[in-house]
Amino acid sequence: MAPLIDVRDLSIAFPRATPVRGLSLTVEAGETVALVGESGSGKSLTALALMRLLPDAARIASGEILFRGRDGTVTDLARLDDRALRRVRGRDIAMVFQEPMTSLNPVLSVGQQVAEVVRLHEGLSRRAAFARAVELLDLVRIPEPRRRVGDYPHELSGGMRQRVMIAIAVACAPRLLIADEPTTALDVTIQAQVLDLLDALRRDLSMGLLLITHDLGVVAEWADRVAVMYAGRKVEDAPFETLFGAPLHPYTRGLLAASPRLDAGQHYSAGALAEIEGSIASAAGEEGCAFAPRCPNARALCRAAVPALDAVAPGHLVACPVTTVAAQREARHALAFG
């Protein structure tokens, strides 16, 4: 069966820049895919493009966003008109943003905001929508939902506001939920609760979950598959075990080595953290691999052309010719000599 969403060769352009180039990505039903990258990698723009919520100045320059609907028909969201989009957005695909305070309307009660979605998409009466809002607040584990439904966003904590956002997002049991840094603004104990909730909803509603994050710990614990982006392109895509156990792209390896970990023996008194030199700004104007200016393994061939994504193993894609050639040589060696 076709994946739930199949993004093919997507490029997003502004008048003077193309911050996402040739991105391909799939999410299956019930699967959690993490899209990882730092500021400027294009991960949030990708999410907005999937929702067709790009800022006015930006446009989808090329590519397809193939989405499999409830009846099995596949639609290219990149070419859908506004009218058709309104039926998909919020119903079949929904999104949770990082900052719940700026995404919620401060002058409407949270109950009104949850009820609005079900009235719009499911045509419920005012009374029925309100009852459904209470059920949804309960679903996202807000205590005393009957009492909370009349609260305004400012009366809730950050964690509770994010739960309201999630209630709005899952109100119509979407097939795909996109969560853009959903726990970045939250405290660590609340973050754990919200991730736990998102995962339970994914399972219970058989949703695909596209989790956009910069936090590798979150990825390691909650994602099935990981796509790593750097300067607008996907540089590595792998099942989570492979990405953390045997990462191949120098950027992925650098990120993992640079992160202090709770379970590792590192301490500043025993040695410095591995660094990735320079900054993502060095990718601007680079003709070849965008990571080459920061890469410890860069060769002349890296600056000559943008590396293609090669499959080094089933389900493991890497855009680094230096690494791929070495990995293939090792594999041949292993085959020949055991």
Place this chain on the structure above:
Amino acid sequence: MPLLSVENLHAGYESGGRLLRAVDGVSFAVEPGETVGLVGESGCGKSSLAKVIMRLVSPASGRVVFDGMDVGGLEGAPLKAYRRQAQIVFQDPFASLNPRQSIADILTAPLAVHGLVPRGERLKAAGHALERVGLPREAPTRYPHEFSGGQRQRLGIARALILSPRLVICDEPVSALDLSIQAQILNLLARLKAELGLSYLFISHDLSVVRYFADRVLVMYLGRIVETGSWQSIFARPLHPYTRALIEAVPTPGRRRHAAPLSGDLPSARNVPTGCRFHPRCPLATPLCTQSDPALRPLGAGRAVACHHAPEEALH
């Protein structure tokens, strides 16, 4: 003698006609050359504590003793002299640098205020400070917007260090930075500490970062320190149920989809629970905990914990 000693410190704000006790009886010390990590979630009072130590806020009661001198009531020239020795690096390098000041202005202003370096030599001192944090010497003519987030945090560090302080409070210095930049800044702070013999009070909500960077750790909850100990002991054997939950809540490779260790929200400092302030969220709470507020009890070996149910002695 400790470089900084905080003794039963209280500080708060008026909020809606009520007193919000942001710092509610905090005691700890920072030894020369030591990095003390302060962890806690939003609203626990960690940034308020930093402001009181910097004397940006006056304490309500208790003492802040720096190098043997109580700085709590200082005014005028003595306060200025103290601030030369204690500096702060803020979280957000975008918000803490004036966009209309050139790098030269930003770095030479502290020297001018404190009358430290003759006017003609201040630019040279600024160039030196830039080199020390890994920025080009010719940067002084440029403005903050010309720098990336990581470079701006380097500027914030250069500004804090230009007065040659002995204590630097780092308030979430890497929280706003991308992962690839975070390691650069932590390595820089570690190198500067070794080179200049600095002491750090390192405030962070990120336990992985604190585990890597602190010699000793303070865990703060709703205005109080609930546990303290060496980084090894805190992370190997957390004794307070809150510390345990904090550590357990950190997503970690090698573990899959575990349940959240704590339910419930953080209470507000406007509405501190009776007894032990952690009891409404605590898995170990008994009736005693709802009535009696546990003191921070020393257990030997530098450990202390404020919990009725913690062991009597630290196990090594």
